[in-house]
Amino acid sequence: GTCMCCCEPMETVALSLCGHHSVCGLCSYRLRVLLNQTQCIFCQQISESVFIADSRDFPPQGPMDHVVWDNQTKVCFETEELASRFRALTVAKCTTCEETFNTVKQLQSHTRTCHRLRYCWLCLENRKIFISEQATYDQQQFRVHLTGRDGSGLKSGHPLCKMCWRRFYDDTQLIYHMSQDHFACHVCQRRREDDDRQQVEFFQNYEQLFAHFRSEHYVCEERSCMDLRFIAFGTELELFSHMSSEH
Ligand SMILES: [Zn+2]
Ligand SMILES: [Zn+2]
Ligand SMILES: [Zn+2]
Ligand SMILES: [Zn+2]
Ligand SMILES: [Zn+2]
Ligand SMILES: [Zn+2]
Ligand SMILES: [Zn+2]
Structure with missing residues (x-):
């Protein structure tokens, strides 16, 4: 079966x-x-x-x-x-010379120094497979593995955060990182809940996000709201009703 x-x-x-x-x-x-x-x-x-x-x-x-x-x-x-x-399957054994080690760390430093081969730390941490099933790479192969540019044209590899140049295991982890460590526009994010074709942009800092609010959305520029930050709306009507209830 x-x-x-x-x-x-x-x-x-x-x-x-x-x-x-x-x-x-x-x-x-x-x-x-x-x-x-x-x-x-x-x-x-x-x-x-x-x-x-x-x-x-x-x-x-x-x-x-x-x-x-x-x-x-x-x-x-x-x-x-x-x-x-x-x-x-669970034994930390070198696939090149068959030597066995007590820990994955020892195996990693062995393959690196003796064979100039390395394991992918993202795969070691995240892929639910046994150590003996994990692949080793030389410099060139590792770059291909990370970027997914193996010539097949298929999107694979570990996605890169273009804001801080860190790589993540998969898109889920990248998106989580972006939402935790970078500024996202909440107006665009809310639109995305209704329409998943809507792109959500992330910004390095609040100043860049604010510039986006100003060019794409409606910002309340009253002093108290400027101090609070993040007070922006998707429509003029929403801003208007905010103005009349808050100011
Ligand atoms: Zn059963
Ligand atoms: Zn199976
Ligand atoms: Zn070895
Ligand atoms: Zn990997
Ligand atoms: Zn980042
Ligand atoms: Zn936006
Ligand atoms: Zn306001």
Whole structure:
């Protein structure tokens, strides 16, 4: 069958206590180990433990005398081979020379100094995959990875905040950063709630935002409102009703 989580054909299958087995072993293991998520994604029931088996002979027939119980992750593997394959995913091992390390930090400095290869810190922090699945890059490849300019023309990479030149993992994090650390126009933002084609501009400082208010919207220039800042309206009528009620 096909995994409900990654939509790939299932090589291994995870059986939850509820009896559902619609997720592959790798997805189930990722959810448990990296996201601490133990619910069955089909029925939401918490599954204390899970059984991971080869999908070719699932459900297993005959005696299961080679199962391996992993107490830390509460996973029961059908065979020794599966257990070691899955456990290896979490090991900080150099993919170039196979040396293993206790921490990801040690692995990072090893690949950097011994092979001139680096991991992407944004992917390490945000991508919910195991350390052994993370890619390493040389200088050139890393630039391509960051900017997404791999020649395919597809938009990928980690978006750049053009105001402070910091990169973010994805658009969601970039937009959150912009709203927290830069000035956005609330009039444009409110319009965007009605029409998502509306662009919201962000500004480096209040002076630039104020210049935008003045050229695009209606600002109350009474002393008290100038002191408060951010008092701007989308229409002349709104400004007028503000003037008559506040001043
Ligand atoms: Zn999957
Ligand atoms: Zn279930
Ligand atoms: Zn190495
Ligand atoms: Zn990355
Ligand atoms: Zn920024
Ligand atoms: Zn605006
Ligand atoms: Zn006012």
